[in-house]
Amino acid sequence: MTWHDVLVVVLLMAVAAGIIPVIAGVVQYLLVPVHAVKNHLGDAGPYLPRVVVVVPAWNEGAVLRGSLERLMGLEYPPDRLRVYVVDDASTDDTPDVVLAKAAEHPGRIVHLRRAQGGQGKAHTLNHGIEQALADDWMEALLIMDADVIYRPDSLRKMTRHLADPTVGAVTAFIREGSGKPGTVSKFIGYEYVTAQAAARRAQNVMGAMACLAGGAQLHARANLEAVGGRIDTTTLAEDTFTTFLTQLDGRHVVFEPAAVVLAEEPDSVVALWKQRVRWARGNVQITRRFKKVWFRRPFSSRGAGHRLSSLTFGAIWFSIYLLPVAMTAAALGLVGLYFVAPDIARTTFQSLWWVAVVAYVFITATTLMLDRETSRRSWVQGLLFPGIGAIIVMLAAWIPGLWEVRIPQWLGVEMSATAIEVLTLVFYAWTVIAMLSAWLVRWLESLPGGRWPSRFLLYVVGFGPVLCAITLDAYAKQWRGASTAWDKTEKTGRVVG
Template identity: 50%
Template structure:
């Protein structure tokens, strides 16, 4: 219930973004911007990304692109030598001969070069596969006219072409998590994370946080976001500044990516343990609303497991109360799900047309069925009487009350099937039944286990193939599960 209510509250606040913002303090500034792009074996995507950047709407000579090669073993050097020759004075190639230390170390190599010179007034940290729309940079840098702003992030949209089931799930998730939730955080006065794929910093802010990216966690983008706010600078998202990124279509690759993110968030919790729920330490990060929001999302799997255990325990200890509790909890969840889904469709209709089915199926068709059972209980006169210990009725009741936990285990099984080479059609059908949300929670459990076991920290990057596109006109796909 806690994550559900916290998430629901976020969506209720989104509407205030039109009134509570700092847009009166922005201006049409065009500071000199240095893009820094870390790359390791990105030869397939670097060329298109660089070419797309060359068409952005920004004064010529006012921006540069620094590619930092983390000792790639593919043909990245050949691609980059060609691009440096094609765009002299605009594209710079920096190569680390000793690589494998991680994304943050690679970024720091570039930042050291950039900040050693006086040229750059702002720095854009991006990923190799990210494509910028023409006006995105202008829309981001205008916020730096406000001296209180130290960092700005863009709205990252899923741009894989052709879109498939998993990438469309991710596309819907990005509507809810960025276009909606980060608007709420703007209203609250800051952000939990500036997306690592499009993270703009003023030069003054980078110097204030030490001129380098933290290398102790797997969530260097979130760590930098927290640091920025702790030195007194504001961070925000411009939802009209859009970049497009390729996301994995393999559950195995998706699992590795999100496991890294999940572990990184747990490391952030530990690294900043002295500020949680302490407004005196940080007006934003230390306030109770932000803390509840952060912990409810980061620890959502634990809340779901606790909810299932509590529901089954109530069924055994106080059977007459269990039905009422089940009805209330499921009813609240259903209302929140419907409101957030419809709100997300409304806040970005073009993206929603591509992923409308995935938005509806986000919690899983089986979870929707469980919520429907709860909705129908008052009308069908269902009475929850304690059946015999081994009856089919008892098993059904336990399955329904414990579905939150069961769905996480089921999602893990779908992942293992995909990793074992199950056909895509079977994996996709099961993912629709079990749900993308439970899959995220299964990854969250794996992240907690990995942190408890203190598994190795490494830059386990997601392999990209150059499938991202900036669509000229988004159209709803002819739907199929493939």
């Protein structure tokens, strides 16, 4: 084998790295319909434990009133539900809002004020959890965000799973619920269906849950006590950390898709970037902290075992975690092949993007059918999730010569050899070009009058590549050791239940 042959093999392996996340995504979606027959409902039953709701609040006056009113209106026995609002030394009208609601519902809403604020969400939660565990009254504890709205039957549908003593925690489906969502909010709404309604159904089937939704974590008291009675304060992903600990100690974590919780999500790329960098950095920390879990023999101190170490769960986790790396490797592989083996490059490009086309059609169709309510609001964003640019590249793979020969012929023009070469290289490198363009999307939005150009470019680049760019930024910030303060997303109370 010559050095040329070795180089070709290496470049082909780089391209193959880009196929792995696509296949992992398809495998996960193939498990979604299995959830209809393999779920936890058979082991659930009517169960209404005494629940304490812990709501961390730092300057949440704009949204708390509506959230507390909805909690008081849940289809749940009033004498079995208490709400602890943990005020993290807020400087707005948060205390006044909570105290007014506490006066309306004496004994059911409690205002807990922290004298020292700014330590982070986990510290705030722990203040409330400590108070709840100090009293034998609490049988289950629900952690939620201050801005979310619980549908009336949501808590009841979650608690039924705790009738099974092997279940440690239950999470719900967080749906984007803004009354008049903008472009970014609609993209997030569609993404939440893929990352929750679909992915967590598949995780139910696998028996390994990646994360309890931060705004909807229901824990059995025994589970809280077993994981130390506290939320981890050393990571930015305290919800994921607790999810892993629960399963490592032999208790199940269940996703309840019928329990719907509405949340207001960012409607700007700048706000989205700030939120998701925090999430992505948390995942970096979790991946390192639990490095002995990945692809190892399952172990549990209680002997029940767990599936976090399974090949399927690990492959899906790392396919998402390393997605920007995989996209970059595929682009570099194709561009390298173009210069050393152009015929192989052309065939490889078509094969790679044919797989992408099949995955795109399958995943998009399944997602749009999975949650009709979100589909009515976000079907355009669903179709354009990978970006107009990626769809053009898919067509280039599906119909060879379309953009280089056929369309120019229809238009009565002729492309030069140089133009065809540049266009081909753009197709081959598109995944990297899209990720790099995400920074331009954010920059444009911050300029006066730049919102509309930013939105247009967002549709061209795609929401998926923007998320990958944010992940890359998170890698860099985590490597530099940037600040990990509780930098929450501002909410305005736009949720309509």
